[in-house]
Amino acid sequence: xxxxxxxxxxxxxxxxxxxxxxxxxxxxxxxxxxxxxxxxxxxxxxxxxxxxxxxxxxxxxxxxxxxxxxxxxxxxxxxxxxxxxxxxxxxxxxxxxxxxxxxxxxxxxxxxxxxxxxxxxxxxxxxxxxxxxxxxxxxxxxxxxxxxxxxxxxxxxxxxxxxxxxxxxxxxxxxxxxxxxxxxxxxxxxxxxxxxxxxxxxxxxxxxxxxxxxxxxxxxxxxxxxxxxxxxxxxxxxxxxxxxxxxxxxxxxxxxxxxxxxxxxxxxxxxxxxxxxxxxxxxxxxxxxxxxxxxxxxxxxx
Amino acid sequence: xxxxxxxxxxxxxxxxxxxxxxxxxxxxxxxxxxxxxxxxxxxxxxxxxxxxxxxxxxxxxxxxxxxxxxxxxxxxxxxxxxxxxxxxxxxxxxxxxxxxxxxxxxxxxxxxxxxxxxxxxxxxxxxxxxxxxxxxxxxxxxxxxxxxxxxxxxxxxxxxxxxxxxxxxxxxxxxxxxxxxxxxxxxxxxxxxxxxxxxxxxxxxxxxxxxxxxxxxxxx
Numbered sequence: 001x002x003x004x005x006x007x008x009x010x011x012x013x014x015x016x017x018x019x020x021x022x023x024x025x026x027x028x029x030x031x032x033x034x035x036x037x038x039x040x041x042x043x044x045x046x047x048x049x050x051x052x053x054x055x056x057x058x059x060x061x062x063x064x065x066x067x068x069x070x071x072x073x074x075x076x077x078x079x080x081x082x083x084x085x086x087x088x089x090x091x092x093x094x095x096x097x098x099x100x101x102x103x104x105x106x107x108x109x110x111x112x113x114x115x116x117x118x119x120x121x122x123x124x125x126x127x128x129x130x131x132x133x134x135x136x137x138x139x140x141x142x143x144x145x146x147x148x149x150x151x152x153x154x155x156x157x158x159x160x161x162x163x164x165x166x167x168x169x170x171x172x173x174x175x176x177x178x179x180x181x182x183x184x185x186x187x188x189x190x191x192x193x194x195x196x197x198x199x200x201x202x203x204x205x206x207x208x209x210x211x212x213x214x215x216x217x218x219x220x221x222x223x224x225x226x227x228x229x230x231x232x233x234x235x236x237x238x239x240x241x242x243x244x245x246x247x248x249x250x251x252x253x254x255x256x257x258x259x260x261x262x263x264x265x266x267x268x269x270x271x272x273x274x275x276x277x278x279x280x281x282x283x284x285x286x287x288x289x290x291x292x293x294x295x296x297x298x299x300x301x302x
Numbered sequence: 303x304x305x306x307x308x309x310x311x312x313x314x315x316x317x318x319x320x321x322x323x324x325x326x327x328x329x330x331x332x333x334x335x336x337x338x339x340x341x342x343x344x345x346x347x348x349x350x351x352x353x354x355x356x357x358x359x360x361x362x363x364x365x366x367x368x369x370x371x372x373x374x375x376x377x378x379x380x381x382x383x384x385x386x387x388x389x390x391x392x393x394x395x396x397x398x399x400x401x402x403x404x405x406x407x408x409x410x411x412x413x414x415x416x417x418x419x420x421x422x423x424x425x426x427x428x429x430x431x432x433x434x435x436x437x438x439x440x441x442x443x444x445x446x447x448x449x450x451x452x453x454x455x456x457x458x459x460x461x462x463x464x465x466x467x468x469x470x471x472x473x474x475x476x477x478x479x480x481x482x483x484x485x486x487x488x489x490x491x492x493x494x495x496x497x498x499x500x501x502x503x504x505x506x507x508x509x510x511x512x513x514x515x516x517x518x519x520x521x522x
Contacts, residue, residue, distance in 0.1 A: 003341070003342040003412060003415040003416055004342060004343070004344045004349075005420060005423075006415065006416075006418050006419075006420050006422070006423045006441065007342060007344075007415065007423065007437065007441060008344045008433075009427065009433065011344065015344075019344060019345045022343070022345045022347075022348060023345055023346075023347045023348070026340075026345065026347045026348045026351055027347055030351055040379055040381070041379070044378065044379050044380070046378070046379070110501075110505065111497070111501065114462075114497075114500055114501040114504045114505050114508075115462075115497040115500050115501065116462040116463070116465040116476065116500055117462075118465040118466060118468065118469075118476050119465055119475075119476055119479060119493070119496050119497060119500065120493075120497075122476065122479055122480050122483055123479070123483065123492070123493040123496075126483045126487075127490075127493075130487070207361070210363075211361075211362075211363040211364070212363070213363075214363035214364075214365040214366055215363075215365050215466065215469075217365055217369065217469065218365070218468070218469050218480075225363070225365060225366050225369060229369070229373070232373075238373060238374055238377075238378055239370075239374045239375075239378050239379065242366065242369070242370040242373075242374045243370075245366055246362045246366050246367075246370070249361060249362055249363055249366060250357070250358060250361040250362055252361075253360075253361035254357060254361050257361070
């Protein structure tokens with residue numbers, strides 16, 4: 001049931017007239033804002049063809065934007081894989097039958113969900129430079145990946161936990177009744193189902209990772225934002241460069257969201273025992289968690 | 303460790319973080335409510351405007367918005383709020399944080415509306431309540447209760463995201479930490495102090511909101 005159907009009656013003649021007025025008002029306001037923005041850009045010469053032509057050349061893409069997309073992709077893919085593994089580990093830890101494992105996993109999860117990713121990145125970057133474990137040029141990537149892994153791993157751990165809790169109780173009872181131990185039941189019966197149900201939410205988490213990888217800008221990691229800034233200096237078109245960077249991010253994240261929704265619908269059609277966790281569930285922090293599903297009571301948004 | 307912290311004003315930095323959080327939370331609540339009204343309105347054009355706003359803001363990294371506001375809009379387009387660079391950065395940070403989180407506030411409010419079963423609206427109409435009565439007596443109270451949990455998540459996310467303001471030179475907690483790490487040493491205790499600061503700011507809020515959302519949950 002859509003929000004409109006709940007909140008509003010079918011419109012009568014008077015309401016339809018009011019809707020028409022609101023439509024006109026809405027269009028006028030948006031057109032006004034757009035016109036003001038374009039006028040501002042125009043008077044500062046930001047709409048000149050010279051500022052935008054570089055984006056039609058192969059060299060701007062090859063030397064800047066693709067490099068940036070590559071940097072963002074490397075950080076995001078590495079982080080999401082490692083975060084998945086860490087999340088699985090911590091999630092199992094939170095469901096363990098041993099008390100101290102549960103407590104330790106719980107503290108780790110709560111801590112890394114509460115600390116801002118940027119704080120972790122700044123610290124890790126500095127620590128890695130002092131420790132000299134890696135070559136100097138990989139330190140930024142390391143700091144970005146480790147910080148994103150710790151944060152998103154903790155969020156995924158909560159997803160694992162809520163995924164297992166959302167399974168019907170009969171699944172665990174059936175496992176126990178055929179003589180499996182509690183941990184065997186968790187591993188071979190509950191987790192496989194929970195992970196499938198989690199899939200859309202995991203893809204949704206990728207959106208968070210992609211967005212947060214832009215924080216690497218602050219610790220000199222060469223991702224899309226950093227390269228767009230360089231491009232802006234090279235072609236003297238800072239404002240268009242940021243607009244293009246934002247558009248690329250929106251395109252990537254929007255496609256990922258659509259993909260997650262598609263997976264969710266497929267899973268729903270397959271009628272598995274567990275309903276898929278909604279993609280809306282986890283994503284707010286950088287907030288990126290999209291608030292929404294009933295599951296997100298416990299899951300914060302970045 | 304103690305002498306390092308004595309040299310820097312830790313409380314002032316966290317106070318800036320709190321100021322950023324409170325002002326942006328208010329801004330995000332106002333803008334987010336307006337966008338949510340558009341999104342749930344029965345007018346297709348307004349719905350489209352609301353949906354576009356959410357899709358654009360939610361899918362752009364906050365860092366990009368922050369950097370573009372200063373390096374792009376302020377420096378190149380010349381739109382600044384104050385001659386003082388610090389004040390200008392602070393005001394831009396509040397604006398960007400408000401606009402960004404407004405998208406999440408909108409989704410939180412909308413998800414609250416979506417928790418209401420259609421039968422509630424139908425029942426309200428069938429006993430003869432007017433549109434205004436059914437909205438204020440039946441629907442909005444339930445919608446508000448349903449959106450407490452996601453609103454809480456959004457507020458916690460916002461508090462953590464205020465650190466991104468450090469990218470444009472606002473002297474909040476993350477900004478001070480970057481300075482300390484630069485000048486002194488990036489030792490574990492320094493990280494621990496700042497991390498615990500944020501745990502103190504966010505963890506009680508999280509517990510409180512979870513408690514509140516359970517206490518006010520509409521029993522169905």
